[in-house]
Amino acid sequence: MTLLSLVGRRDLGLTIRTGRADLAVSWAHISDLVDPTPYLEPGTLLLTTGLSLGRTSRRWPEYTERLVRAGVRALGFGVGLRHASIPEPLIAAAARHGLSVVEVSEPTCFSSVVRAVTDELAATERAQQTAAMDSYRGLVRAALTPPAHRSVVTRLAAQLDTWVLLLSREGHLLAGAPEHARRNAERVRLEVSRRRSWHAATFGIGDTRVTLLPVSQSTRPTGVLAVGRRAPLSPYERGVVDIAVDLLSLGVAQAAELLDSERRERATVLSMVLAGRCEAARQAAESLGIPLPEGPVRLAVLTAEAGTRSDLLEMLENERSLQIVSALVAGDSRGRVVVVLPVVEGDVGVLRAMLSSLGGTRGVIGEAVDMTGLARVWPRIAALADTVPTSAAQRLLTTGDVADIGLLSYMGTAEAEGWAFALLTPLEGDEARRIDLLATVRTYLAHNGNTEAASAVLGIHRRTLVYRLGRAETLLGRKFSDPGLRAELWMAFTVRDR
Secondary structure: OOOHHOOOOOOOEEEEOOOOOEEEEOEOOOOOOOOOHOOOOOEEEEEEEOOHHHHOOOOHHHHHHHHHOOOOEEEEEEEOOOOOOOHHHHHHHHHHHOOOEEEEOOOOOOHHHHHHHHHHHHHHHHHHHHHHHHHHHHHHHOOOOHHHHHHHHHHHHHHHHOOOEEOOOOOEEEEEEEHHHHHHHHHHHHHHHHHHHOOOOOEEEEEEEEEEEEEEEEEEEEEEEEEEEOOOOOOHHHHHHHHHHHHHHHHHHHHHHHHHHHHHHHHHHHHHOOOOHHHHHHHHHHHHHHOOOOOOOEEEEEEEOOOHHHHHHHHHHOOOHEEEEOEEEEEEOOEEEEEEEEOOOOHHHHHHHHHOOOOOEEEEEOOOHHHHHHHHHHHHHHHHOOOOOHHHHEEEHHHHHHHHHHHHHHOOOOHHHHHHHHHHHHHHOOOHHHHOOOHHHHHHOOOOOOHHHHHHHHOOOHHHHHHHHHHHHHHOOOHHHOOOHHHHHHHHHHHHHO
């Protein structure tokens, strides 16, 4: 109960003289001792007449400070017996230390105040017990509504005004509520991994307190339940969470199997679509309850490093904007994640945002086609996705973007530099340096083999240029009439300049 609710009782005639009225009070105690703190618990409302202290006593500040250190929330001061009014030194000291002071008028008995506190606390406890029983019954009903694990998680989040996540032992997100709770999945996953333990624990995400509870069958944990809320859970609310854990323990293993089954079903439908069997795919999707996008669609093929593939698939499966437009998300046999999504505003932006938030990912998305055209573009998009260079990490490229990256981007830095060094080494010997063959060949290539223009830039006679080019051909063992040599040399010069 709060001090305000107690002061609001007209029959008690209480008046707040200083301090806050919204403080929670857990008990009431009567004492006129100079130091009653050994007998007080934090959150207590202390009732006193001040018999042990005088009206102008210098001990009021010390008395007040002791109460605050002991966790006393408020002081009820009875006037009319020893003091006609609350001593000013007491009020001043209480204001300094943040102690609320309530005046108890002479007709009011301290026992009446204690009884009011006791009755209010008892009523609150009965209400919590009733609410807890209602919550228990609600969770049991939810457990009978397939899929049970999602129903229980959704019900628990609504009842306690919290966010709730259920993860499998392997870290897969099995259920989350409300929708925004899913963004905390990775943080919970990391915390479980860091602790390397399946015991109950708490940790913080910003100002939210998160409780982790193992979900077990017998002695083997099969998952973890995470409950996050700013305000701490009351004992009765913790009891509700415990009931949810017990109910989830019966079905979390089945929930993980259900997730695997749903993924296999989506992968089967996807394979039909990519094989050109669109009508069969629609019939299978309808019988399995898998939505398919309508109208023109785009095909995206995304890849990820081994450690992040499951995270990428999970993020896409749980992305609400993709669910709304009935996008088909599935993994393929080569570990890629494939997305078939309708052409809508912001479609590419959603995928790009997800790739940018997860390291080690990249992907390619094709142009809009009819569903029947996916079988035609699939081999090309898949091949491009498999060869996207590391320089395009965490990016979603169109087919045009892949071409714009350039051939050199597909070569690792060390390998490219080693190849360029080996190719240009013959032009860097002592003889070659004396006549500056590197600059000569580079200028010649930069002017597309035009000896007149190249000799003019170099400031040498055209015959001198021809002589130098002949020496370069001898050292390289190849002729400049070979377009392959000219292309390779230009690429080597480009690598050196990076």
